[in-house]
Amino acid sequence: MLEAWFNFGILLLVQLFVFVAFALYERKLSNIWRILGKGILVGIPFGLLFDLVLGKLLGLSTYALGFELYFLIPNAALSYGIFAATILLLNQQRRIYFCIATISITALYEVANLYLRVWAWHFPVPILLFPVILAIGYVAGAILVVKTDQQLKLKRL
Secondary structure: OHHHHHHHHHHHHHHHHHHHHHHHHOOOHHHHHHHHHHHHHHHHHHHHHHHHHHHHHOOOEEEOOOOOHHHHHHHHHHHHHHHHHHHHHHOOOOHHHHHHHHHHHHHHHHHHHHHHOOEEEOOOOOOOOHHHHHHHHHHHHHHHHHHHHHHHHHHHO
């Protein structure tokens, strides 16, 4: 169990590194805490919803640390939150760059997970279709993050 938490922490560091790299690239280091905070606020409901529906309900994924709230809440806030914050950094880019960057982030997360084994996917599809489905899923999730952020901005006006 301790090894699983250690691997989760390493994966979070990988995600944080990607977030900071994009913040540097986008020249938004001065806004890094605000963007990270927004990402966490968006990541919590998304993470819990995705994990409970795709993982627990549909059985498409599992976690080494299970589906207990003591893991799902930090996972939603931190892992999904950092992903959402990274996506919010990319929101102003052209759609093709946005999609390519999202797919690149997907690839990095999934390669890191090959070694860390924080989660496992259980898609009943041929292995060659698997990366396509993951890319579509991550891009769709990224678009939902952007749309949610836009809706939250409208409600604050």
